[in-house]
Amino acid sequence: MGVFDHLARRIADRPVNVSRRGFLAGTGALVLATTLPLRPARGQTAAADAPAVTAYLELRPDGTALLRSPFIEGGQGIFTAMAQIVGEELDLAPENFSVEIAPPGEPFAIMGGFRLTGGSMSTRTGYPVMRQLGAAARAMLVEAAARSWGVAAEELVTEPGEVIHKDSGRRAAYGDLAAAAMDLPVPAGVALKDPADFRWIGSAVPRLDVRAKSTGRQNYAIDVAVEGMLLAALRHAPRLGLTPAAVTNLQEIEAMRGVHSVHLLDGAVAVVAEKFWQARRAIDAAEIDWTEGEAKWPMPADFSSAGFRDSLATAEGEVVEVEAAGDAAGQLAAAETVIEAVYDAPYVVHGQLEPPSATARFNADGTLDLWMPCQAPEMFQNAAAGAAGLEPAQVIVHQQVLGGFFGRHFLYATANPFPQAIALARAVGRPVKLIWTREEDFLRDAPRPLGLARFRGSVGPNGPEALQIEVVGEGPTQRWYNAPPGQDPSATEGISGKTYAIPNKHIGQIFQANPAVIGYWRSVGHSMHDFMYEGFLDELAAAGGLDPYEMRLSMLSGSERHRSLLERVAELAGGWKQGPFEAADGSTRARGVAMASPFGSEVAVIAEVSIDAGEAKVHDIWVAIDPGQVVNPSTVEAQVQSAVALGTSQTLVEELVYENGEPVARNFDMYPILRPDQMPRVHTAIVGSGAAMGGVGEPGLPAVGPAIVNAVAVLTGQRIRSLPLSKYDLG
Amino acid sequence: MQLTINGATHDVDVEPDTPLLWVIREELGLTGTKYGCGIAQCGACTVLVDGVATRSCVTPADSVEGQEIRTIETVEETEVGRRVVAAWVENEVAQCGYCQSGQVLAATALLTETPNPSDDDIDGAMTNLCRCGTYNKIRAAVRSVAEG
Ligand code: FES
Numbered sequence: 059m060g061v062f063d064h065l066a067r068r069i070a071d072r073p074v075n076v077s078r079r080g081f082l083a084g085t086g087a088l089v090l091a092t093t094l095p096l097r098p099a100r101g102q103t104a105a106a107d108a109p110a111v112t113a114y115l116e117l118r119p120d121g122t123a124l125l126r127s128p129f130i131e132g133g134q135g136i137f138t139a140m141a142q143i144v145g146e147e148l149d150l151a152p153e154n155f156s157v158e159i160a161p162p163g164e165p166f167a168i169m170g171g172f173r174l175t176g177g178s179m180s181t182r183t184g185y186p187v188m189r190q191l192g193a194a195a196r197a198m199l200v201e202a203a204a205r206s207w208g209v210a211a212e213e214l215v216t217e218p219g220e221v222i223h224k225d226s227g228r229r230a231a232y233g234d235l236a237a238a239a240m241d242l243p244v245p246a247g248v249a250l251k252d253p254a255d256f257r258w259i260g261s262a263v264p265r266l267d268v269r270a271k272s273t274g275r276q277n278y279a280i281d282v283a284v285e286g287m288l289l290a291a292l293r294h295a296p297r298l299g300l301t302p303a304a305v306t307n308l309q310e311i312e313a314m315r316g317v318h319s320v321h322l323l324d325g326a327v328a329v330v331a332e333k334f335w336q337a338r339r340a341i342d343a344a345e346i347d348w349t350e351g352e353a354k355w356p357m358p359a360d361f362s363s364a365g366f367r368d369s370l371a372t373a374e375g376e377v378v379e380v381e382a383a384g385d386a387a388g389q390l391a392a393a394e395t396v397i398e399a400v401y402d403a404p405y406v407v408h409g410q411l412e413p414p415s416a417t418a419r420f421n422a423d424g425t426l427d428l429w430m431p432c433q434a435p436e437m438f439q440n441a442a443a444g445a446a447g448l449e450p451a452q453v454i455v456h457q458q459v460l461g462g463f464f465g466r467h468f469l470y471a472t473a474n475p476f477p478q479a480i481a482l483a484r485a486v487g488r489p490v491k492l493i494w495t496r497e498e499d500f501l502r503d504a505p506r507p508l509g510l511a512r513f514r515g516s517v518g519p520n521g522p523e524a525l526q527i528e529v530v531g532e533g534p535t536q537r538w539y540n541a542p543p544g545q546d547p548s549a550t551e552g553i554s555g556k557t558y559a560i561p562n563k564h565i566g567q568i569f570q571a572n573p574a575v576i577g578y579w580r581s582v583g584h585s586m587h588d589f590m591y592e593g594f595l596d597e598l599a600a601a602g603g604l605d606p607y608e609m610r611l612s613m614l615s616g617s618e619r620h621r622s623l624l625e626r627v628a629e630l631a632g633g634w635k636q637g638p639f640e641a642a643d644g645s646t647r648a649r650g651v652a653m654a655s656p657f658g659s660e661v662a663v664i665a666e667v668s669i670d671a672g673e674a675k676v677h678d679i680w681v682a683i684d685p686g687q688v689v690n691p692s693t694v695e696a697q698v699q700s701a702v703a704l705g706t707s708q709t710l711v712e713e714l715v716y717e718n719g720e721p722v723a724r725n726f727d728m729y730p731i732l733r734p735d736q737m738p739r740v741h742t743a744i745v746g747s748g749a750a751m752g753g754v755g756e757p758g759l760p761a762v763g764p765a766i767v768n769a770v771a772v773l774t775g776q777r778i779r780s781l782p783l784s785k786y787d788l789g
Numbered sequence: 790m791q792l793t794i795n796g797a798t799h800d801v802d803v804e805p806d807t808p809l810l811w812v813i814r815e816e817l818g819l820t821g822t823k824y825g826c827g828i829a830q831c832g833a834c835t836v837l838v839d840g841v842a843t844r845s846c847v848t849p850a851d852s853v854e855g856q857e858i859r860t861i862e863t864v865e866e867t868e869v870g871r872r873v874v875a876a877w878v879e880n881e882v883a884q885c886g887y888c889q890s891g892q893v894l895a896a897t898a899l900l901t902e903t904p905n906p907s908d909d910d911i912d913g914a915m916t917n918l919c920r921c922g923t924y925n926k927i928r929a930a931v932r933s934v935a936e937g
Pocket residue numbers: 823824825826827828829830831832833834835844845846847
């Protein structure tokens with residue numbers, strides 16, 4: 059997600075300011091704030107140094123701390139990581155923290171700033187700032203103790219939760235010092251800890267939220283209850299661009315139990331009722347006439363994903379250069395044998411398990427409260443203000459813990475329920491919670507774009523000699539942030555940005571607009587492009603009679619970091635072997651290997667696969683991941699498990715097919731996702747190479763698919779160039 | 790109709806075929822039971838009906854009158870449920886957590902019926918979907934209770 063990587067890099071070295079916050083003065087607590095200078099990408103920035111997002115630390119008299127996180131928790135463990143980082147410098151154990159999402163509005167206003175949870179960058183961007191926050195608080199507590207004891211601050215040390223004067227044996231708990239510390243000036247540029255002395259950063263601190271999430275006590279947007287609210291269900295037009303002309307059995311619907319009112323919205327009909335189930339029952343019974351309406355991206359009535367794929371395969375147009383070295387065209391013209399292949403990957407839905415919802419309430423003072431899942435609250439705030447005809451400052455966004463996200467909860471016109479909830483709340487004059495059924499979520503999700511790339515390559519005795527790739531299509535960063543072709547990493551990443559040394563290469567993008575409303579999906583362009591690239595690399599290896607693992611090693615001779623990572627994954631798997639070989643259970647298995655460089659991290663994967671009744675069975679996935687620096691290895695391990703699951707799922711079974719301008723699948727019956735019995739064992743090696751901190755939420759995914767597909771090719775002799783594998787009989 | 794949920798009898802006034810899921814969430818206000826798909830595919834809505842893991846989104850309320858219904862909110866009132874929750878915490882199973890009410894109850898039903906499940910037993914009983922991919926941790930947690 060290039061726009062986010064760009065952000066992460068930009069803020070890494072900025073000075074950090076910590077300030078004291080008076081609004082809780084007199085409570086006996088020490089309250090400090092700091093800002094995360096996050097802003098949208100170039101071109102969207104209002105002012106070069108617009109104040110940014112605020113994070114708050116409140117150290118209470120009882121010695122516990124409340125941290126208000128600017129990043130939202132959606133399963134990735136960010137709340138725990140934030141407690142670890144602040145706790146490290148503050149010298150307070152992470153289990154003494156509670157972490158909440160920073161609430162909107164004064165005094166937590168973000169004043170023109172921008173925050174989002176995505177691009178695997180929360181820890182990366184929060185790290186320096188959160189350390190400084192903890193360090194400043196600690197210095198103030200030490201100073202408070204020094205003054206009260208009449209000694210120099212330099213004579214004092216801390217142990218978790220207390221300040222100690224070794225010479226006199228005096229100790230004071232943080233909670234008892236908090237009030238006095240609050241009266242002191244905030245020191246600037248406090249020295250940070252030597253990483254060699256870290257107690258918690260780098261260790262497997264337990265997640266803070268597991269108990270609530272194991273006992274049903276974690277609330278999500280769908281669980282929000284507001285005094286006096288009504289519930290709403292709706293049905294969208296089956297094809298984007300149609301709009302309701304009439305509900306022909308309106309009286310019957312209005313008379314159904316619990317129904318408050320029926321509403322014709324832009325592109326949908328909604329029923330508002332006392333209970334959601336009553337609304338759902340009524341909307342299911344509604345008979346609706348649809349007519350052509352106004353839409354920014356209407357779906358052509360004859361659109362099919364299969365037809366679109368074929369049009370990309372043959373599309374011609376300007377090839378905008380993304381990466382080039384040597385003379386690929388000349389080398390290929392002179393080559394004796396040129397290998398050619400076309401790879402594609404389908405539309406896929408996010409399938410986060412919590413269906414989208416939004417609760418809207420207009421208040422007497424003209425403000426609007428919104429409770430909803432979102433990964434970028436300020437963007438939602440602006441959009442909601444536009445939808446409601448209010449100033450952004452009048453819209454209060456209550457971000458909720460997410461029941462999964464994977465890119466689902468960015469701002470995508472037509473994919474977010476909040477504009478409809480706003481319209482309904484205004485129409486009925488009461489708060490309204492709108493829940494999209496799973497069927498509506500499938501219908502209006504912003505899926506990962508169907509992608510396609512055309513490869514030409516030649517191989518010599520030592521590996522690939524020339525590679526020419528045309529990536530055809532549109533990336534989500536162009537759609538939503540106007541990144542032009544050639545400068546939209548989401549359209550090419552995973553084909554561009556590879557580390558292998560190839561003397562002659564040319565990678566370009568041919569822009570072709572995608573008729574669907576497309577979005578970011580976990581690991582974005584990497585989720586499909588690494589599959590294509592690494593598959594083609596194996597095709598070149600096979601054509602050249604080379605072992606795919608050895609060939610990759612030799613292509614990495616210029617980068618010790620990558621070379622040793624590849625060797626590490628082979629070692630983890632008990633040594634490289636391609637097979638086919640017979641396993642202990644009598645099955646015939648093979649292994650595939652692949653690498654990826656997503657979101658500032660490096661990853662190498664080996665997959666072990668067999669064929670069972672015509673289907674690929676994935677037994678083991680070995681992952682070596684190098685995120686540079688590691689805050690919490692158990693979080694990294696969990697994120698790798700999660701990324702492997704999603705990577706395996708999209709490789710084996712996922713595909714959103716469109717016919718006649720509509721998605722065919724509307725729920726998990728027609729669109730399977732990975733089942734428990736399809737989950738491979740996952741073996742992870744975390745390598746902290748010391749390089750700049752990369753992401754961990756998404757990087758585990760991209761190399762999984764190609765490793766599986768490369769193993770399948772060894773077993774079947776069949777080179778799969780179009781996902782998912784469930785389209786084929788591999789028997 | 791009268792429903793026995795978490796040990797208490799509730800008079801609920803709903804259409805008889807209202808799914809048990811929505812009775813639990815909307816009439817009783819117990820939101821630990823989740824809506825994920827509504828068509829018996831995902832298992833987020835799992836509750837125990839006379840100890841059997843049941844997908845409440847497709848269970849008409851009137852079909853379970855007189856039966857003992859237990860939701861995630863009281864899972865720790867049984868010995869097995871308590872141990873399952875402890876194992877879920879110990880193994881840090883949850884990621885987003887949305888599926889986990891259902892997973893915990895499915896495991897509780899399995900381990901109550903079959904204290905030492907085989908791999909096939911686990912495959913047969915633990916069929917709820919998890920989009921966050923916590924499957925390996927779920928299996929490890931189930932095993933740790935069995936080995937307890
Ligand atoms: S909500 Fe009942 S099985 Fe998915």
